[in-house]
Amino acid sequence: MKPAESPDEAKAAAGFLRRRVVSVRRPLAWVALAQFAQAALMIPQYGLLAAALDRALFAGAGLDALWPLLAPVPALILLRAGLTWLAEVLAQGAGASVRRAVRDAVAARMLALGPVRLGDDAAGGLGALLVEGVEALDAYYSRFVPAMRLAVLVPLGLLAVVFPLDWMSGVILLVTAPLIPLFMALIGAGAERLNRRQWAQLARMGGHFLELIQGLTTLSLFNAAEAQAGAVGRIAEEYRVATMAVLRMAFLSALALEFFATLGVALTAVLIGFRLLGGELGFERGLLILLLAPEFYAPLRNLGVQYHARMEALGTAGRLAALLDAPLPAAPAVPAVPPQRAPEIVFDRVRLEYAPGRVGLDAASFTLPAGRITALVGPSGAGKSSAVTLLLGFAPATAGEIRVDGVPLSSFVLDQWRARIAWVPQRPHLFAGSVADNLRLGCPDADPDAMQAAMAAVGAEALLESLPAGLDTRLGEDGAGLSGGQARLIALARAALRPAPLLILDEPAASLDGESEAALLRALPALAAGRTVLLIAHRPATIGAAERRVRLEAGRVAAVEEEVG
């Protein structure tokens, strides 16, 4: 996804943030109430202090006379502290709940879109979006939204108190207050653009870092690690420049806010001072207004401080909105039930065009007969994986149709259809966890006996014996701790364990030694029993294990060979 730059995308970002306020409306209402109550208690607190000082200074009152005025003050301070704490806890809860909901939604969307539709996004960029991007939303909901409400409620409330006390001070507050939001809005537009740029740099840097880590071996071997590290360094420098621009803007706006707020307080103080001297205003009243004046500007200044939270959230919301609004594969109007038994699959003049000019399959017609092993063969780029991409529902056919027992593939609900498929991709992924955890992905309620049988079925008994804790052996991320061939054997056992009538194997013997390959090929008929098998194969031995061979060339079927006898 590109950085959110156009006005439409900026609007989508703001809409995205607003829509989510609704989901935390209740806790945020409580936050506003607690904060407003906390601010309201300031009035009796300062009122009592002003009265006590007035009596002490001008009426010579002793501690006995002042005691009833001062006694409630500590209780008011404690109560205000309690309310501040409560508002903070509630605000943090609201922020956390939005983050959780957005992360769940983004993760679900990524799963629903699948690898082909997500293809434009570098993994690092998506990772940054899920982690830092969602994190940036927190302060918007836990700080900015409450600050915005308080910036309206408290000044209005205080004006209602100050006007009856002294209309002149009321007018000064009323006139100077709008200058702060006005100035904020003026610099806001520039800050928004800078924040989006900063975010785009961060996503780019994430992508480069991930590539650097994933490709470390290749880069070291080609002596290119330094060049790549240099590229990361350059991007980090660009990120620093973008960040400094954001900070400069933040400091500039803070300076302006402080200036206007201080000016307002100073103006109020000077006018109160003159009128105190002239005897036009009582001391108690003047002092109370003077104590309240900074509190009048405080929520507005706080809003200015929290404004960068909005900018930061807007910087990532555009990308989150684009991801969450990306069109999902259309669900069938009248879903069909996918087959329970080995199906016959027909590709009927199927075309897959990933993007204009990027053709994976071109009017390809072939059949995978029910219960038999069909090999898709052909040179690299011929369209073999594209056929699998279509079967797995990661992309829809651009033209033509795939039928499963005569029913169009598009009439199945994707999840239900995928539940009927056992798949071993070219580079199978193993997750951090035990071997058993990885096997159970294929069949969640498989018991240890079934798992051992599955390992035996793919000729992996020797591997199982060599693992220090057998099925309970812990694996690192992406099967770290296993060789490529060992990881493939576990992925094959995972597919063997899955009770699915369609088995798709993408070059199953890749990275296996001769002995393991022979064991796997011996096990293949048992593995394939009762299933329709699609085998992508390059190696002659693997191709030989198939009963039918469909040769693809440049996305088209070049030949179909049937085993005789």
Ligand SMILES: Nc1ncnc2c1ncn2[C@@H]1O[C@H](COP(=O)(O)OP(=O)(O)OP(=O)(O)O)[C@@H](O)[C@H]1O
């Ligand atoms: N996600 C994608 N986006 C754009 N083009 C793609 C994508 N995946 C594959 N292609 C293109 O589609 C064509 C067929 O690729 P495919 O991966 O299906 O070939 P293959 O026969 O499986 O090759 P190999 O044996 O190397 O795996 C290629 O020209 C490839 O560049």
